[in-house]
Amino acid sequence: xxxxxxxxxxxxxxxxxxxxxxxxxxxxxxxxxxxxxxxxxxxxxxxxxxxxxxxxxxxxxxxxxxxxxxxxxxxxxxxxxxxxxxxxxxxxxxxxxxxxxxxxxxxxxxxxxxxxxxxxxxxxxxxxxxxxxxxxxxxxxxxxxxxxxxxxxxxxxxxxxxxxxxxxxxxxxxxxxxxxxxxxxxxxxxxxxxxxxxxxxxxxxxxxxxxxxxxxxxxxxxxxxxxxxxxxxxxxxxxxxxxxxxxxxxxxxxxxxxxxxxxxxxxx
Numbered sequence: 390x391x392x393x394x395x396x397x398x399x400x401x402x403x404x405x406x407x408x409x410x411x412x413x414x415x416x417x418x419x420x421x422x423x424x425x426x427x428x429x430x431x432x433x434x435x436x437x438x439x440x441x442x443x444x445x446x447x448x449x450x451x452x453x454x455x456x457x458x459x460x461x462x463x464x465x466x467x468x469x470x471x472x473x474x475x476x477x478x479x480x481x482x483x484x485x486x487x488x489x490x491x492x493x494x495x496x497x498x499x500x501x502x503x504x505x506x507x508x509x510x511x512x513x514x515x516x517x518x519x520x521x522x523x524x525x526x527x528x529x530x531x532x533x534x535x536x537x538x539x540x541x542x543x544x545x546x547x548x549x550x551x552x553x554x555x556x557x558x559x560x561x562x563x564x565x566x567x568x569x570x571x572x573x574x575x576x577x578x579x580x581x582x583x584x585x586x587x588x589x590x591x592x593x594x595x596x597x598x599x600x601x602x603x604x605x606x607x608x609x610x611x612x613x614x615x616x617x618x619x620x621x622x623x624x625x626x627x628x629x630x631x632x633x634x635x636x637x638x639x640x641x642x643x644x645x646x647x648x649x650x651x652x653x654x655x656x657x
Contacts, residue, residue: 404442409435414488426463432472440474452477458485460494490544496641498548502556505541509563512537516570529571530584537567541589546600549593550649551641557590564589601650615647620655630655 404411404418408431412419418439424430436455443450452474459481461467471478484493484500491501516537519529541560552560568580575583586592604612617632632651637643643652 404439406435406438412487417488419487424467424469426467430469432457433470436472436474436479450474452479455479456482456485458482458492458494460496488544490547498552498556501548502552502559506559506563509537509540512540513563513566513570516567520570526571526583530586533567533571533584534586538564538589538592542593542596545593546597546646549597550646551644561589597646597650601646601654604647605654612647617648617651 404413406420410421420435420439422431422435440450442448455474457472457479459469471481473479482494484491486492486504491504493500516529516532519532524532541563565577568575568577568584572580572583581587587595604610605616607613617634620630620633631654634648634651634655637648642648
């Protein structure tokens, strides 16, 4: 049982597509391309190579589970031919889940937060049942942290820096509901003090800061190469700037994890 998955991992690493961004995780493969304005797409050629590789390696490619998502911020949406797998055109989706993260074709996080809220709401029901069963407060707190908050925390550095205020408040309401169940006699702040936990927004900021510091200190970290160049100055300033931030035209790029945390590092 241990040899089978290992052999499959070795085999999936054999898949290589030139001039294409490729992400592989066990038997899940995602390919992407950037199509410049006025140019044609190579998506069909990319898919054909994956299909050919699958047949050569005797891997069953499930075309029904293959999805296509198109992201464009142009006012005039480009027209592309449908991508075909096994004589079936792939359905163009508005959103898709990639390693537990829900991505939509506008690159906003509304769909992902909505998915989190739905998933967590079901677990809050079990928290209510445990409260009715007179489970101790310490165990209710442990259930919330391990089974509810852990779901909200998953991959939080990917999206936290880009969340607008109303989505941050949407997540905070989940914790407020949990605290109201565990400590019905207390207001939100009193419940947090009793549970010895902080607001969800502060908790997520701490997770992002911890990861960014690890990236900054560890030169072997996979994301270290994404950091902006370090600022060099011949003068001794009271507030030293750490990074030379690149110029950007969109708030979407400015609110990405690396850039946003680099800006905060310059301010600190």
